[in-house]
Amino acid sequence: MKVLDLRCQKDHAFEGWFGGEADFQDQLQRGLLQCPLCGDAQVRKVLSAPRIQRAARDPAGGAAQESAVPVAAAPAAPAAAASLQAAWLQWARKIAAQTENVGPRFADEARRMHYGEAPERAIRGQASLAETVELLDEGIAVLPLALPDGATDTLQ
Structure with missing residues (x-):
């Protein structure tokens, strides 16, 4: 599953979930994507904060655990x-x-x-x-x- 940060021409920020990049491109080309706030179909991807899974050691010496590490922070809309x-x-x-x-x-x-x-x-x-x-x-x-x-x- 690929989660993308999207914006319309009016700069409304929203999120889209896709099976992959090809799924996003297919829906975009077929005009199936639109802003949930204004209905604008001119949607674009914006920078998002990817997450990388890595193994981390338990400080107590236990087994490795999966943890998500944010790599970069995208400029977010003001709160x-x-x-x-x-x-x-x-x-x-x-x-x-x-x-x-x-x-x-x-x-x-x-x-x-x-x-x-x-x-x-x-x-x-x-x-x-x-x-x-x-x-x-x-x-x-x-x-x-x-x-x-x-x-x-x-x-x-």
């Missing part, structure tokens, strides 16, 4: 930025779990609920700027949120 990213991703997943995804039918479904033609429930989906303005003009409360696919799916 506050990483914490904010993690909190946003957790919040986005919570929103996704508590809402029904109606996809491109969002504006129609919001109207149906507003006019009593469908049961009221928490929904999410896609709407154009024009559709969003029309909904607001009709007195239908909507809140535009950027929830990329990576934030609504379970990451493996």
